[in-house]
Amino acid sequence: MIEKLHTILLWTALIHGCQTATQASSCKSIPGDATWPSATAWRLLNETVDGRLLIASPPGSVCHTDQTTYDDDRCRAVQSAWSSEFFHADDPVSVEWNNWTNDSCLPDSRAHCTANGYPTFVVNATTPLHVKAGIDFARRHSIRLVVKNSGHDYLGRSTAPNSLSIWVHHMRGVAWHPTSFTPKGCHFSIGGLAMTAGAGTQMIDAYRLAAEMNRTVVGGNGRSVALGGYVTGGGHSILSPRHGLAVDQILEMEMVAPSGDVLTLNECQNADLFWAMRGGGGSTFGVLTSVTMKTYESPRVMNMQFSLTTSAENDHALDAVAYVLGQFPGLVDSGISGYPVVVNSVPIWPGSNQTVPVSGMTGKLAMLDATSPENMTQLFAPILAYLHETWPGEYSFLADITSYPTFYAWYLENYDPTPAGYDNLLGSRLLDRRALTANATATRWALERFAAGGQATVLLVSGKGVFDARPRGGGTSVSPAWRRAYAHAAISAPFLPLNETAQREAIERVNSATEALRELAPDSGAYINEANPWEPDWQRTFWGDNYPRLLQIKRAVDPEDVFWCTPCVGSEGWEERENRLCRVRA
Ligand SMILES: Cc1cc2nc3c(=O)[nH]c(=O)nc-3n(C[C@H](O)[C@H](O)[C@H](O)COP(=O)(O)OP(=O)(O)OC[C@H]3O[C@@H](n4cnc5c(N)ncnc54)[C@H](O)[C@@H]3O)c2cc1C
Ligand SMILES: *[C@@H]1O[C@H](CO)[C@@H](O)[C@H](O)[C@H]1NC(C)=O
Ligand SMILES: *[C@@H]1O[C@H](CO)[C@@H](O)[C@H](O)[C@H]1NC(C)=O
Ligand SMILES: *[C@@H]1O[C@H](CO)[C@@H](O)[C@H](O)[C@H]1NC(C)=O
Ligand SMILES: *[C@@H]1O[C@H](CO)[C@@H](O)[C@H](O)[C@H]1NC(C)=O
Ligand SMILES: *[C@@H]1O[C@H](CO)[C@@H](O)[C@H](O)[C@H]1NC(C)=O
Ligand SMILES: *[C@@H]1O[C@H](CO)[C@@H](O)[C@H](O)[C@H]1NC(C)=O
Ligand SMILES: *[C@@H]1O[C@H](CO)[C@@H](O)[C@H](O)[C@H]1NC(C)=O
Ligand SMILES: *[C@@H]1O[C@H](CO)[C@@H](O)[C@H](O)[C@H]1NC(C)=O
Ligand SMILES: *[C@@H]1O[C@H](CO)[C@@H](O)[C@H](O)[C@H]1NC(C)=O
Numbered sequence: 001m002i003e004k005l006h007t008i009l010l011w012t013a014l015i016h017g018c019q020t021a022t023q024a025s026s027c028k029s030i031p032g033d034a035t036w037p038s039a040t041a042w043r044l045l046n047e048t049v050d051g052r053l054l055i056a057s058p059p060g061s062v063c064h065t066d067q068t069t070y071d072d073d074r075c076r077a078v079q080s081a082w083s084s085e086f087f088h089a090d091d092p093v094s095v096e097w098n099n100w101t102n103d104s105c106l107p108d109s110r111a112h113c114t115a116n117g118y119p120t121f122v123v124n125a126t127t128p129l130h131v132k133a134g135i136d137f138a139r140r141h142s143i144r145l146v147v148k149n150s151g152h153d154y155l156g157r158s159t160a161p162n163s164l165s166i167w168v169h170h171m172r173g174v175a176w177h178p179t180s181f182t183p184k185g186c187h188f189s190i191g192g193l194a195m196t197a198g199a200g201t202q203m204i205d206a207y208r209l210a211a212e213m214n215r216t217v218v219g220g221n222g223r224s225v226a227l228g229g230y231v232t233g234g235g236h237s238i239l240s241p242r243h244g245l246a247v248d249q250i251l252e253m254e255m256v257a258p259s260g261d262v263l264t265l266n267e268c269q270n271a272d273l274f275w276a277m278r279g280g281g282g283s284t285f286g287v288l289t290s291v292t293m294k295t296y297e298s299p300r301v302m303n304m305q306f307s308l309t310t311s312a313e314n315d316h317a318l319d320a321v322a323y324v325l326g327q328f329p330g331l332v333d334s335g336i337s338g339y340p341v342v343v344n345s346v347p348i349w350p351g352s353n354q355t356v357p358v359s360g361m362t363g364k365l366a367m368l369d370a371t372s373p374e375n376m377t378q379l380f381a382p383i384l385a386y387l388h389e390t391w392p393g394e395y396s397f398l399a400d401i402t403s404y405p406t407f408y409a410w411y412l413e414n415y416d417p418t419p420a421g422y423d424n425l426l427g428s429r430l431l432d433r434r435a436l437t438a439n440a441t442a443t444r445w446a447l448e449r450f451a452a453g454g455q456a457t458v459l460l461v462s463g464k465g466v467f468d469a470r471p472r473g474g475g476t477s478v479s480p481a482w483r484r485a486y487a488h489a490a491i492s493a494p495f496l497p498l499n500e501t502a503q504r505e506a507i508e509r510v511n512s513a514t515e516a517l518r519e520l521a522p523d524s525g526a527y528i529n530e531a532n533p534w535e536p537d538w539q540r541t542f543w544g545d546n547y548p549r550l551l552q553i554k555r556a557v558d559p560e561d562v563f564w565c566t567p568c569v570g571s572e573g574w575e576e577r578e579n580r581l582c583r584v585r586a
Helices: 019-025 039-048 059-063 072-081 085-090 128-141 204-212 227-233 272-275 317-333 374-390 407-416 434-437 440-450 498-520 537-556
Strands: 121-124 144-148 163-167 174-177 194-198 250-256 262-265 286-292 300-310 336-344 358-368 396-404 423-432 453-458 483-494 574-577 578-582
Touching: 039 128, 059 072, 072 396, 085 574, 121 128, 121 374, 128 144, 128 163, 128 286, 144 204, 163 227, 194 204, 204 407, 250 272, 262 272, 272 537, 286 317, 300 317, 300 374, 300 407, 317 336, 317 358, 317 374, 317 440, 317 483, 336 440, 358 374, 374 396, 396 407, 396 434, 423 434, 434 483
Parallel strands: 121 163, 144 163
Antiparallel strands: 174 194, 194 286, 250 262, 250 286, 300 358, 300 396, 336 358, 336 453, 423 483, 453 483, 574 578
């Protein structure tokens, strides 16, 4: 779903007024301030990072005649690559969702191009010492610091104007611990093959390298999603209902703290940070440089591509969907995971011959180590029988079942193909058994608002493995709602660039969808990595009862707020004023 870039309103470049002394002292420095580091200071930083300091121009600048980088051929190349997740991941400053660079330099000659949405300097880090140099510099000079990895972030946490960015994309590759792993400083070892991976390692590479060892890891479904943001936020997978979240697999982490110290985190040392970095969110407690995780024997994967649809005019279309959602906990308990999508009055369903709008559900479901397709179809038989009894002949069910010998074989054909390069917001909620099963009428009315945009996902990426997980050190900081959730329900709201009406409508759409789910699951929470950045009561929503301890750790490890993002732990005392970050209270 790529929104075409439309004719764009131009705006006059932001002019920074004179800063009063109080403003300057309570805000992070930006170029032009007397406190902004001198050219010499930047040159010294460049030396410290082995010449890896970049001034990166926004990639869209090649499309703008008023930019020195203007180049028509390169512009065409950038335009055609813009919807590729890998293009943004491989660029030092680009991010996947245009809004977070404030649509400030789209590859469209009709738009304006300023660097106002982008970092000013980038450290292209490959070692913890490069990371340390960047952190130390930002701390000493009171400059806004961001961490970019793949730039996938749906909440805009991986970019900021007038900042120094630490780009960890090239900190990748893996090392194996063939039979066991001894966490540093511990007097015991943990059996099984473990993988130590650089924080920039992307899913597709982690899976491929693990497959070479005949193993797999608990990972996500986007190919270029990197471990850094994924694991610090929690990390869900179709393997999670069996093995737990990604954070539950972690044996050790290495990071650079806001103080510049390179630290090893595990259950024997820095246990507080070890807990906080497993779910407390990216770019908050420091920069993860590598992570050591358990690996698993690769399961066989039985995949069912299905659709269960009825005419959208059918006034009980959503009643049937609500009924099926009520069956999800049972299905998950029987070994089903995957990515169902609710469709609500979608004009023509691709791949079907439907020419009238349909409603219902479609998507991919997986069953691990099933030996025959009947293992899956049997589970659906009673559901289909109920639908047929209740609404005879009204629902059509199509299922295409394919068996894959390994997780990697499954993944190569069934990864998340979401294109990038447009303005987009997400909204989500974790749904537990009660929310899904207690009251089908309430579910139906929630669906009406939740799926008002036409499509809504209800991912089956939690279950027994997440409930019974035994993470090292006794716990992780992900929202406790994960430990009861059967489904992670999410919608996305794409919107036109540089259009305040469209932006406001997207925020309203997401707020209305998430409000419906909050009413359905009031005691639950949401997954920080795939959520509405404008959640009210975000501390409780993303971290629940873990928030006070997370905040305490943040204050202890980062008293000067070297790291700041929103909605992130401890971000309350600061505010973005246009393109400047200012402290508003202690
Ligand atoms: C197509 C697609 C599919 C997805 N599928 C899944 C899925 O199956 N399961 C799932 O759980 N999530 C999934 N996600 C969400 C994904 O986990 C988040 O977008 C995550 O934030 C991406 O992390 P990143 O490092 O790649 O991205 P970035 O945008 O670079 O970083 C995300 C956040 O983490 C911070 N960060 C990154 N690296 C580090 C580091 N080394 N140290 C400290 N902070 C760091 C950044 O500053 C930012 O705050 C998907 C996203 C997309 C776009
Ligand atoms: C950093 O040093 C390298 C190598 O000398 C140079 O190529 C690069 O342009 C420098 N970066 C900046 C921002 O000056
Ligand atoms: C888009 O990003 C800008 C900052 O870059 C922010 O001010 C604005 O609120 C964002 N819009 C949405 C809908 O999130
Ligand atoms: C960043 O560093 C990597 C690894 O050394 C290198 O391959 C890449 O070209 C660098 N990127 C830029 C834009 O300098
Ligand atoms: C993986 O399994 C294949 C087939 O069983 C075997 O030939 C190969 O040696 C195994 N590789 C490793 C690294 O164990
Ligand atoms: C769609 O219609 C074509 C031509 O009538 C037919 O060959 C095909 O099997 C139909 N596909 C489905 C999914 O019904
Ligand atoms: C799958 O079905 C086969 C044969 O019908 C049965 O023996 C097996 O136990 C089932 N496996 C699972 C995981 O349900
Ligand atoms: C179920 O939800 C509906 C709609 O919200 C509500 O009217 C009804 O009272 C609820 N039923 C029960 C038993 O709680
Ligand atoms: C801006 O968005 C609104 C709402 O989506 C739309 O009606 C309007 O046509 C858009 N304006 C432009 C100039 O594209
Ligand atoms: C984003 O751009 C708008 C103009 O379109 C501007 O008013 C706003 O201040 C910018 N936001 C940031 C965070 O730079």
